[in-house]
Amino acid sequence: MVQVSTNLTTRESARRERFEPSGNISATNVQTAIQQVDTEAAGKQAQVGTARLPAAAASVPILTSDIEVGIDATSSAVGCPLPSATAWAAANPNGLELTIFDYKGQAAAHNITPSLNGGDTFVQGIVPVIKTAYGQIKLRPVGASWYVRGIN
8 A cells, every 4th residue: 555644734725635536536635545546456457467268159248347358269250249338438447448359369260350339339430350360459448439449
């Protein structure tokens, strides 16, 4: 835990300083806000760099809790229904990207294609498709849209 110490406790104006709550931080004093940020970061740290590797299937839904998803396309093309961009952003308010990747190296033979939820769109107007062995797609939510940050 990060501890912030100051010598401002003797000043009345410093005692009145408050932190304005925002995002998932509800604290109104700086020390408690720092502790909440610490706790939230610790929870996300376990997710980053740990890919979910679901069983091979023709359709693998992407979850709001997903940050990295490895797709097995050894036997057929795979569709990946995305959650709504707003729902994914609400579950991941820290600016992370969603990464979908071919972890078996078969996307050249069997493409991996994400599909949109409801009225969502891809900002660039293209449907990203993984069609190279070990390729990946990086997506970032922007309102009710997904911004395609990269297709490899």
